Amino acid sequence: MKRIALVVMAGFLAIGSVPAYAADTGGKDECLLISKNCKNEVDSIQQKIKKLQVEIKKGNKVYTTDELKKLHSKLQEANQVLEDLNKPGH
Template identity: 50%
Template sequence: MRKTIAMLTTVLLVGTAATVPAQPTQSQKNECLLASKNCTDQVDDIYKRMQRLDNEIKKGTKVYSPQELKKLQQKLTETQELLRDLEKPGK
């Protein structure tokens, strides 16, 4: 009985230790903005989206790779262009 309890406890401790992410900065990434992942129930207006993109870009290379930062910057530029197009009179 004691061996079974000790073995189950060991299995549980090893199993929970394995679920810790290898990179702590990975949890700081906004996967919804970066790759349209994990976006359940996230609906932003255009201003909030621009603000969120800008905040993620400000995190810099501590959180994102240079390629990811470039992608976020491109999405911010596209969003700003969309806003300009929407604000043009006569549309």
């Protein structure tokens, strides 16, 4: 049951993790930030973590302080899901 819950949670995290293709976002990945302008493709947890790290590195040149906090929070959440999925017994 716990494994099913983790898989479902990973699925929800992955739903909003595909790249954004909007033309006028100022370099922001709106899909990662607010699940807007997403295609029907889904990234793995590892791909989402990498994309979040890349976006966070853009810093205040692209994102506001609040947006960066949101990205950091999503990164922590994705890392926790990956850690939970990699625990022995799953």
